[in-house]
Structure formats: C-alpha cells, structure tokens
Amino acid sequence: LGVLKRDSNILFEPKLPQYKLEAIKALGFGTVDKIFLEYSLPLNNFIDISVDETIVLWDKQNPPKCKYFQKIYSISQITNHCLLMWASGEEAVELERTDDEIINEEITGLLQQFFNNKKFPKADNIIITRWGSDPFTLGSYSYIPSNSSVRDIELLSQPIYADPAHDKPIMVFAGEATHPSFYSTVHGAFLSGRKAANYLLDADTLPQNDGNIRIVSKM
Known part of the structure; x- marks a missing residue:
C-alpha cells in the first residue's frame, strides 16, 4: 500500500479506476x-x-x-x-x-x-528493520484512519474485470491492506493472497455464468 500511495498514478496504464485510487488515498499506511x-x-x-x-x-x-x-x-x-x-x-x-x-x-x-x-x-x-525507507514497502502495515472505513479495504481488494460479463479478472489485489478483518497482519496477507488466487482458479475451473451472476471467492 505504501508504494501504491506514492505511485498508483504512474504504475498502471490505463490508470486504476477512480474508486481504487480513492480507497488507496483514504487508507493509512504507517511505519x-x-x-x-x-x-x-x-x-x-x-x-x-x-x-x-x-x-x-x-x-x-x-x-x-x-x-x-x-x-x-x-x-x-x-x-x-x-x-x-x-x-x-x-x-x-x-x-x-x-x-x-x-x-x-x-x-x-x-x-x-x-x-x-x-x-x-x-x-x-x-x-x-527500516520498513519506511525500503523502496518496496515504504512503511510497515495499514490502518484505518478516522476519515476512512473498512469499505475502503473492500474496494481496494476487489478484482478488476475487462468486461462485466467476464468471469476471469485481468487484475487481482492482495496483501494485508486488502483483508477487512486481519489488515496489519501476516495472516491477513496470506489469506488475501489465497483469495486472489481463487478468483483466477474459479474462473478457469467453474462453468461460465450468464453475465449477470459472478462467483465471488471466499476468504
């Protein structure tokens, strides 16, 4: 999240959806x-x-x-x-x-x-440890400031699809900052990674939906 807060506008082409950028900005990331x-x-x-x-x-x-x-x-x-x-x-x-x-x-x-x-x-x-100056972390772990909520974590964790009818996302998000209950923890990072992987596995192994229903991987 520390790197995303600094570089989210330049890391992706095209840019991330506005709701993602707002969630990244709203969540806190401390040292x-x-x-x-x-x-x-x-x-x-x-x-x-x-x-x-x-x-x-x-x-x-x-x-x-x-x-x-x-x-x-x-x-x-x-x-x-x-x-x-x-x-x-x-x-x-x-x-x-x-x-x-x-x-x-x-x-x-x-x-x-x-x-x-x-x-x-x-x-x-x-x-x-010096997590704050590590260029690959720029901090230690996330927190929810007073002007934010767990909703921002949920928005950050949502996968991105090229088309609403597609089952397989083109981008998934993982890391401790994407777990609504266990943010700031190693097990939260692990569980979020497993969930992100299941988004991809589910799309490859389960029947295609009718465009109106999307299977959501469990945490």
Whole structure:
C-alpha cells in the first residue's frame, strides 16, 4: 500500500479506476520498526530478567533529548543476550535516517536511565528493520484512519474485470491492506493472497455464468 500511495498514478496504464485510487488515498499506511540489540555479556548482570517487558512513559516536564525516543514505547527481553525495542510513527522515520552507531550510543544512555544503571553496556550489534525507507514497502502495515472505513479495504481488494460479463479478472489485489478483518497482519496477507488466487482458479475451473451472476471467492 505504501508504494501504491506514492505511485498508483504512474504504475498502471490505463490508470486504476477512480474508486481504487480513492480507497488507496483514504487508507493509512504507517511505519513501525523493530530495534534488536545484541550483547555479549548476559543481561541478567544489569537488569531484572524476571521482567519480560518494560513500557516506556515520558514525563512531559522531562522530555527525551532525541525525538524518536518519544515513540520507543516498549523494551522486551528476547533472550539473556538480546533486547527488542519498538518505534513507531514519524519518530520511527527519523530513526531510520540516523546512523546505527549513533542510535546505539543514544539508546545505551536511554537504557541506563530507565534501568537506573550507569554500567548498562553498549550493544555489540544493532539491527533496525527500516520498513519506511525500503523502496518496496515504504512503511510497515495499514490502518484505518478516522476519515476512512473498512469499505475502503473492500474496494481496494476487489478484482478488476475487462468486461462485466467476464468471469476471469485481468487484475487481482492482495496483501494485508486488502483483508477487512486481519489488515496489519501476516495472516491477513496470506489469506488475501489465497483469495486472489481463487478468483483466477474459479474462473478457469467453474462453468461460465450468464453475465449477470459472478462467483465471488471466499476468504
């Protein structure tokens, strides 16, 4: 959806139907990134490993020095040598533009502050997903803004037919943003792909209709 929002007017010739373009514009597509921090030293030397997740809340009177810290909302211990942090929104986009080494330094200070331990070490390795700057995604997953509805997802998911009497579509749409119930999920993407494939399979294996009835594949 991120690529469609940017390039839908130039990717297709002829252009997509207007209802498709409006659905693409109406739906939201945001950025959520994961930050993995790997340590050679065991983390139980520095934090209480019985706590699986720490939720970060900032005092408005004492805001973070880095803007993207405001949207680092969760710190989870994956193993005794690995932490996972989540960042979202515009702050995640800013995070993606920052060099890994700088992020590592700044996050080390953040962890020392939140765990009240100045000896908390710098990570030996840092991995950041950077979905927002990936040219093939331009974001992480879809959401429904206040000015949109599930109807826009339904319109986006509809196949396109060359003629109303044809059973086989000339274009089908799949991806998490096309599932009305499970958008923003991997299983939603999988189910939508299966549905899109069934549109094509049904047209090849089922009897032709009379032009007035079209078989709709089940999700």
